[in-house]
Amino acid sequence: MTTMPDTPEPDDDDLSPLLSEPFARAWAAAAPGLPARLGDRLGRRLAQSLKAEQGMVTVRRRSALAETLAAGVQQRWLYRAPAGRAARPGEPRAASIIELQAGARLTLPAGGAREFLVVRGGAEVDGESLGLHDFLLLPAGGVTGLASVDGAHVFVREADGAGAERTLVRDREAGWPEFAPGIRRRVLWTAGGEAALLYRADPGASVPVHSHGHDEECLMVQGELFLDDVLLQQGDYQLAPAGTGHRITETDTGVIIYAHGDLDLQFT
Known part of the structure; x- marks a missing residue:
């Protein structure tokens, strides 16, 4: 009996690992039968791609690390700044997606200035009822309550944000x-x-x-x-x-x- 290979996931189309080792050297090597000029062009393009990717952080939603924060609440981490070094200009302390199931509630502890953007559903954030694509910036220092009646995904970005003022931008008005x-x-x-x-x-x-x-x-x-x-x-x-x-x-x-x-x- 022949064992059939597993069927690939329909959304498993991330080809970025092919730009890393050990594949990078194989791509860059001259391929038998390829005209030299074409091989050189492919090699230069690969070198440009690898150089452009150096230092960049790319996170696929499906592979983002999920952490349970409370009943019906998960946080998918997108970025956390390394400890022990000065922040770059505009670097966040952290960025994540908080996923709330229907009826779920969460309290975030005091921290830096936080930006909230609703990317799915609707949520209440610090007493404000936010719909899809609504944005809220909160100054540093206070605890923040999140809740959702029907379920929501909320992007949360935290940074030092000295002097940031509370800012609300509603999608329907902007x-x-x-x-x-x-x-x-x-x-x-x-x-x-x-x-x-x-x-x-x-x-x-x-x-x-x-x-x-x-x-x-x-x-x-x-x-x-x-x-x-x-x-x-x-x-x-x-x-x-x-x-x-x-x-x-x-x-x-x-x-x-x-x-x-x-x-x-x-x-x-």
Whole structure:
């Protein structure tokens, strides 16, 4: 009797491990039968991809570490800053998705300034009733209550945020100001050249080559986006440290993205 191989998961399409060792050397090696010029071009493209990925943190939603915080509440970690070193410009202390089942409640202890963005369902955060794509920034220092009647997923970003003031932006009231051809942008909060933003891009839209003066975080709220040779899908997250950049930023499907980074992109 022949044993059939396991059927691949339908969403198991993450090809990024193919850019790491031991595959990287195999890709870069000359392949028999390939014209030398084509082999050189593939090698250069691989080198560019590996260089662009250095230092970046990419987390797939399906593989994010989940931690149970209370009955009916899970936290999926996207980023936690290493202890014992100075923070980069715009670097968060932590970023996560908190998933609340219907009727669940949670109290977050006092910490840094926190941003909350509802990415699924509806939630009550610090007494505010938030719907899909509503945003709330809370200053550092206070405990925060979260609850949901019907269930919700809430993105939570924590940072030092000295001087941050309570800010509420409701999706139904904020609109989508034009930013570039095929791209609209909503500024949720800004200070000192740093900003929390929502981008909405049409299919086929792209952003020119740019670098980052602050850490740039991208959370895929809806749709798919290529950041260089990495395809991000709904729920995925990437942090690109200050000083890095992106050669390719484009979408075939159209997207809504939460971003935290430079208010003014540094085009190169």
